[in-house]
Amino acid sequence: METPVTSIPIPAILEIGNGTVFSLERILKQHGFVNAVFLFDDFTYQTYLEDILESISSTKITTVLLPPDLDIQDLIKTAFEMERFDVVIAMGGGTVIDYGKYIAFSRQSPFLSIPTSASNDGFASSNCSLVVNKKKTTVPARVPYGIIADLEIIQHVPDRFILAGIGDLMSNITALYDWEFEEKNGVTRVNHFAYMLSKKAVNSFIRTPMTDIKNQLFLKELISSLTLGGISTVISGNSSPISGSEHLISHALDKISMQPQMHGIQVGIATYIMANIQNHRAERMNKIFMRTGFFDYVKGLGLKKEEYRRAIEMAPRIKSNRYTFLHEESYRNSALQFLDEDDILHDIFN
């Protein structure tokens, strides 16, 4: 049977640069948006609302400040209480971006994503992470119509947000290796275009000079690579190109940890572990985490080895339909052994 040529939705707007949030007037005009709902979180509301509103004159803007503790029911209610609009814009951290993505999705409206940090690939992906029945759940939505990343803003957030983005991006390497492993075991078929995109994204990032993680060229590379990773999941129709065993460890930690860390931080540590278990590009991983200061940062977090041990044991049950390295007992055992024997992890868990 012939596989049909597919059409894939991609963002119509992609602006990564200095002061891009102040180009909204032009962007909204170019795309014919006249009536926008603009969602903020606490930080962006306090810091940017006034300046941004001042810079927009030809579009009607309804501003909404969303609290960080909404669940999916609250979001649906909020979405349908809103008057007519032709675009949803969300500016802030991952939570408000996910809220905006879902509100736009439920009202079948375009969504503009304005992330204020590069701490994971959520600002460009088609899924969102929402609370459903009191549990964090990945909910399908749509890829953003536009992504507007302002490097001047992203540059000034604390380092840990950038380090988390690095962790989430590096996981493409272990995720892709898991995906191939899964195919070899007859559980799935790799989508080669999605595979290529995710791989090129992380490889291009790896070649960027890393002496200064606040350097704008570095940040631009990080954001574009995270964006490509997000788009690769639209092509494959699942999260496999950017999410494998390392993400299962992080999802397990979200459930069991006394003090869960940022997504990209947990994923980064799990990526380091899995690269060693897969015995694939582990040295490269080591260098990147060393050079960017990722390892130094996580050493100060008081992470618990016992929690990582339980997360590794739990990983296959997080997604029982998948078949990553951690779905095999022998690799799970090697991962547990690595927790005990690796010098870097010894310093991290001390």
Ligand SMILES: [Zn+2]
């Ligand atoms: Zn992730």
